[in-house]
Each structure stands twice: as structure tokens, then as C-alpha cells.
Amino acid sequence: MSVSVRLPRELRQVYELPDPVEVEGGTVAEVIAALDDLGPGVAHRLVDAGRLRRHIVVFVGVGHADLDTEVPVDGDVTVVTAVAGG
Amino acid sequence: MTAMRLFTGTRKGLFTLVGEGDRWEVEGPAFAGWEVNSVDHDPHTATTYAAVTSATYGPVIARRRDGGASWEHSSEGFTYGDGGPELVGAWAVKAGRDPGLVYAGARPAGLFRSTDGGDTWAELAALRSHPTSELWSPGAAGLILHTIVPHPSDPQQLWVGISAAGVYHTADGGQSWEPRNAGIGAPWETPEPPPAGQCCHKVRLAGGSATRMFQQNHVGQYRSDDAGATWDPIDTGLPSSFGFPVAVHPTDHDTAWFLPLVGDSRRFVPDGQPAVYRTRDGGATYTRHVDGLPASHAHLVVLRDAMIADADGVYFGTSTGQVFASHDEGDSWSHAADFLPPVHALAVG
Numbered sequence: 001m002s003v004s005v006r007l008p009r010e011l012r013q014v015y016e017l018p019d020p021v022e023v024e025g026g027t028v029a030e031v032i033a034a035l036d037d038l039g040p041g042v043a044h045r046l047v048d049a050g051r052l053r054r055h056i057v058v059f060v061g062v063g064h065a066d067l068d069t070e071v072p073v074d075g076d077v078t079v080v081t082a083v084a085g086g
Numbered sequence: 087m088t089a090m091r092l093f094t095g096t097r098k099g100l101f102t103l104v105g106e107g108d109r110w111e112v113e114g115p116a117f118a119g120w121e122v123n124s125v126d127h128d129p130h131t132a133t134t135y136a137a138v139t140s141a142t143y144g145p146v147i148a149r150r151r152d153g154g155a156s157w158e159h160s161s162e163g164f165t166y167g168d169g170g171p172e173l174v175g176a177w178a179v180k181a182g183r184d185p186g187l188v189y190a191g192a193r194p195a196g197l198f199r200s201t202d203g204g205d206t207w208a209e210l211a212a213l214r215s216h217p218t219s220e221l222w223s224p225g226a227a228g229l230i231l232h233t234i235v236p237h238p239s240d241p242q243q244l245w246v247g248i249s250a251a252g253v254y255h256t257a258d259g260g261q262s263w264e265p266r267n268a269g270i271g272a273p274w275e276t277p278e279p280p281p282a283g284q285c286c287h288k289v290r291l292a293g294g295s296a297t298r299m300f301q302q303n304h305v306g307q308y309r310s311d312d313a314g315a316t317w318d319p320i321d322t323g324l325p326s327s328f329g330f331p332v333a334v335h336p337t338d339h340d341t342a343w344f345l346p347l348v349g350d351s352r353r354f355v356p357d358g359q360p361a362v363y364r365t366r367d368g369g370a371t372y373t374r375h376v377d378g379l380p381a382s383h384a385h386l387v388v389l390r391d392a393m394i395a396d397a398d399g400v401y402f403g404t405s406t407g408q409v410f411a412s413h414d415e416g417d418s419w420s421h422a423a424d425f426l427p428p429v430h431a432l433a434v435g
Contacts, residue, residue, distance in 0.1 A: 010119075011143065044161045045143035050168030055142045081142045 003031050003071050006078045015039030028058055029067040031077050046079065055082035092411070092422060093134060094403060095122030095391070095431035100136055100148075100157075103409060103422050110411075110422045116157050117148065121175075123232070124191075124391055127435025128181035134435050135188060135204060137176035145176035147190050149204045152435075163207035164190065164198055177227075180234035183241045191231030195222065195248045199260065210260035213246065218265050221275065221283035222251040225304075232390060235291050235299075245289065245299070245314060252284035253301070253314050266314035270303055287330045288390040289314075292339035300342045300369070302332040302390070307344055309369045320369025325356045331393035333400060335415075340368045343400055343416055345388045354385040362402070364416045378419035379410065391431035403429025 005021040012019055017039050025031035029047075036043035046056050051067065058065045059078040071077060092103040092110075099115025100122045117138050124137040132152035138159065139145040146159040165173050171194050178191030188200045190207065196214045198207045213219075222229060233247030242259045245266070252267035265282040272283045285304030292298035301308040301317065306327040308317040321327045328349025335341035344363045347353050355361065360379045363372040387405035394401055400416050403409045407426040410419045 041146075041160065041162065044165065045140075048144055048165050049170050049172045051172075053142070053144055054172060054174075 002074070003034075004074075004076050005031060005035065006076070007035075008079060008081050011042065011045060011079070014045075015042045017042070025071055027067070027071060028060065028065050028069045028077065031071055032067075056080075057082070090398060091127075091435050092401060092409065093125040093127065093136070093431075093433045093435055094409060094423065094426065094429060095125045095136060095433075096403075096407075096427035096429050097121050098427035100125065100138070101423070101426060105411070105422060107413075108411075108420050110409075112423050112426075122430060123176065124178045124180075124431050125433035126180050127433050128188075129435070131181070131185055131203065133181070133203065134433070135179040135181060137179040137190060137431075139175045145173060145192065147176060147179055147188070147200070147204050147207070160205055161207070162205065163200075163209075164192070166196065166209065175228065175230065177230045177232045178234050178246075180236060182236050183239075187241075189234045189236070189244070191234055191246065191248075193228045193230040194224075195229045195231040195251060197231055197234070197246055197260065210256075212261055213254060213256075213263050216254070216263050216265075216282075218282035219251070221280055222248065223275075223283060225249040225285055233286070233289050235289065238291070238296050240296075245291070247286040247289040247301075249287065250283060250285035250304070252282050252286050253289050253299075254282075255314055266310075267317070268315065269317035269319075270301075270308060271305055273305065288332050290332055290334045290342075292342065293335040293337045295339040298339045298368070300332045300334055302329050302344060304328065304350075307332070307346075307369065320365070322370075323372040324363055325361075328353070329388075330390040331388055331402065333393045333395040333402075335395055336397050338366075341366050341415070342369070343393065343395060344372075345393055345402060347387060354387055358383045358385050360384055360386060360388075360404070362400070362412075362416050362419070375412075375416045375419070377417060378412075389428075389430055392429050394432045394434065396434045398434070401432050401434070403432055405429070 002022040023034035094101040099118045101114040136148040148159040175193030186203045190198045235245040237243035289301040299310040326346040329346040333343040392403040400412045409422040411422045
């Protein structure tokens with residue numbers, strides 16, 4: 001019984017995480033904390049000041065999520081980044 | 087001649103230029119695509135530090151020990167905490183005098199300290215809560231702490247430069263601070279110079295001195311002979327009061343280099359011709375140096391951390407991706423690299 005997490009490739013490469021990452025967690029915050037156990041530091045790439053960073057978007061299933069969004073057993077979590085630059 | 091390394095932080099990664107005389111090889115980038123605003127090499131611990139920021143994933147302080155295969159990074163404690171402002175940029179990194187002591191500057195402006203070589207960080211919060219912080223306002227790059235100047239012998243003393251807040255000094259290891267901006271205006275704030283809110287672009291301690299400082303400010307070039315307590319303008323003989331960098335000689339407290347830009351809205355070198363201005367008398371007079379630099383149509387910018395000097399040379403990097411080196415204290419220049427991303431920071435190591 002685990003949550004399947006899809007992370008952006010750049011983040012997987014930096015923290016040497018598989019795709020998808022299988023972790024336990026009942027909320028998005030708990031899922032991110034579990035990710036940090038596997039890749040120490042990765043949580044701070046997604047969260048600062050107690051909230052998701054401004055260019056990070058999280059989906060639970062197909063629904064837009066926040067840190068306290070509940071994640072169903074065997075659920076899917078997808079982390080998406082804003083696209084910008086030059 | 088032995089090879090030297092010129093760490094080159096850019097808008098899209100950290101490059102290492104390895105040089106022997108006028109021959110240079112480019113290595114990297116590390117942190118490809120991430121912005122590197124400050125680099126420092128600590129010879130005592132043989133460690134290089136870099137202030138690295140991902141626009142998406144936020145800032146980290148990176149570290150590589152000489153001989154180490156790869157860069158490590160950490161941001162543990164590099165935060166204003168739950169409920170605080172999001173920390174969106176790393177703008178300065180500087181090794182302190184004691185082994186393992188490292189300082190980092192952030193956007194929004196604040197100062198962090200590590201005592202374990204960058205594994206973990208904690209904010210020196212007295213600076214951000216200083217009563218004059220209500221006078222701080224963001225510059226074009228945001229409200230950033232971009233410069234950290236350790237005292238050469240007293241580990242309790244430290245200066246920082248913030249844009250736009252000015253220069254602050256601590257004599258007790260960061261427990262208390264005082265602004266040191268007397269003599270410099272902030273005309274966008276008040277007609278009379280305020281105690282803080284000045285737009286310090288770069289401040290450096292003169293070589294071999296604990297009291298003389300040079301500053302490139304938004305509104306002019308300045309010198310202090312009392313550790314920043316008071317400042318006097320030294321812009322006579324320069325083509326513009328505006329610019330970002332100032333570099334200082336490692337041992338001669340009278341020698342410094344400026345690279346003025348046309349201010350304020352244009353922000354490129356005058357007449358499309360980069361020129362380095364050197365003083366050997368503390369800013370009383372300057373000589374202009376263009377030998378080896380583009381003669382025309384080079385409307386480039388040199389940013390605050392992108393000009394440095396050490397015992398072997400003077401170096402600057404440009405917004406158009408060139409790095410120039412001089413081995414005769416600025417008399418003549420040669421290319422060290424070209425076609426890099428915009429150069430933000432240099433460090434020799």
C-alpha cells in the first residue's frame with residue numbers, strides 16, 4: 001500500500017530518485033516528508049516557509065493539491081513545475 | 087607557470103576556467119541551468135563554495151572540496167521558517183576565518199551562518215529585524231544581501247552589503263548591527279541621506295587594511311577610512327558615477343579597479359567601449375585601460391561580483407559571456423573565455 005509519486009526529471013537526477021517513487025503518506029505534506037527520507041533535501045526544493053514554492057504545482061490524481069490535501073491509499077501524486085525562462 | 091582556476095558563476099551554471107598564462111580551458115557547467123551569483127574558495131580548507139539558485143526549486147549553498155569528484159549542496163536551515171517569507175535566492179557566500187565557518191546572503195535580504203562547513207545553516211536574525219530595516223527596499227534584482235566581508239583578524243566583526251539597504255557592520259558576531267552609510271545618499275528615498283536604504287552595489291575591504299573600504303554605490307564611488315563609519319566620494323576622473331563592481335588589490339590599500347557604466351536606465355559601458363579604471367592613490371586619480379578590450383560596439387555590463395583581483399591578476403566577466411584577464415594589474419587584457427552565459431561572479435581558487 002503506497003503512493004506513487006512522479007517528480008520532474010531534474011529533481012530525480014539531483015537526488016537520485018527512481019520514477020515513479022513509491023512512498024507512504026496520507027497527505028501531500030507527509031508524502032513530501034517521505035520523499036525527503038529517500039533524498040535528503042528534496043523536500044526543501046518543493047516547500048519553503050510552510051508552503052509549496054511559488055513555481056511548484058502538485059496534483060493528487062487529477063486534482064490540484066496543497067500540502068494538506070489528503071492522498072488516498074494507492075493514490076498518485078504528480079509534481080509539476082512552472083515553465084518559464086530564456 | 088602552474089595552472090590556476092577561475093570559478094565563473096553564470097546565469098546558467100558554474101564553469102571552471104583552468105588557465106596557464108594566457109591559455110584557458112573551460113570546464114563545466116556544474117548546476118547547468120541554475121543561477122550562480124557568488125563563489126568563494128577557502129584556501130584554508132581547500133573548499134569552494136557557490137551560492138546557487140534554481141528559479142523553480144529555490145536556493146542552495148554548494149560545496150566542493152579540492153580533489154572531490156562532485157559538488158554537494160545543502161539548504162538545511164537556509165530558510166526563514168514556516169510563515170516567513172519564501173527564500174527565493176542565494177546571493178552571497180563567504181568563508182569565515184575559522185574552519186567550517188561560512189556565511190551566506192539571501193533574497194529577500196538576510197544573513198545565514200554555518201559552523202559545519204555548509205552542512206547546516208541558521209539565520210543571524212538580528213540583521214533582518216534591525217529597526218532600520220523599514221528603510222530597506224528592493225533594487226532591480228530584488229532585496230538582496232549580496233556582499234559579506236569578514237574582518238581580516240577579528241572573527242566577531244563582519245560587514246554586509248545589501249541592495250537597497252546599504253552597508254551594515256557587526257562587532258559581536260552578528261548579535262547586533264549598525265548601518266554604516268554616512269556620507270552616501272539615497273535620493274529616491276529622501277533629499278537628506280537616511281541612516282539606511284542606500285543602494286550599495288559592491289563593497290570591499292582594501293588590501294592589507296582593516297579600516298579602508300571601497301564601495302561602488304548606485305549613486306557613486308566611495309572610500310571609507312574608518313571601517314565604513316563615514317564615506318567620501320571618489321568619482322572625480324571617472325566617466326560615470328554608476329556601476330556595479332569594484333575590485334581591490336590584495337595587499338596595496340591604495341589600489342582598486344572600477345568599471346563604470348552609463349547610469350541609470352542604460353546600464354552598459356560608455357560609448358560601447360569597456361574600460362577599466364585603476365586608482366593607485368585611493369581614488370584621488372584614475373588611469374583608463376582598454377588595451378585588449380573591444381574597441382567599439384560592445385554594449386555590455388559587468389555585474390557586482392564579476393570583477394576580482396588577486397596576487398596573479400585582475401579578472402572580469404561580462405553580461406555577454408566573455409571573461410577577460412590581466413596579468414599586469416589592468417594595463418592590458420586578454421580573453422580567458424567567450425560565449426558563456428551572462429557572467430555573474432568570479433573567484434580564484
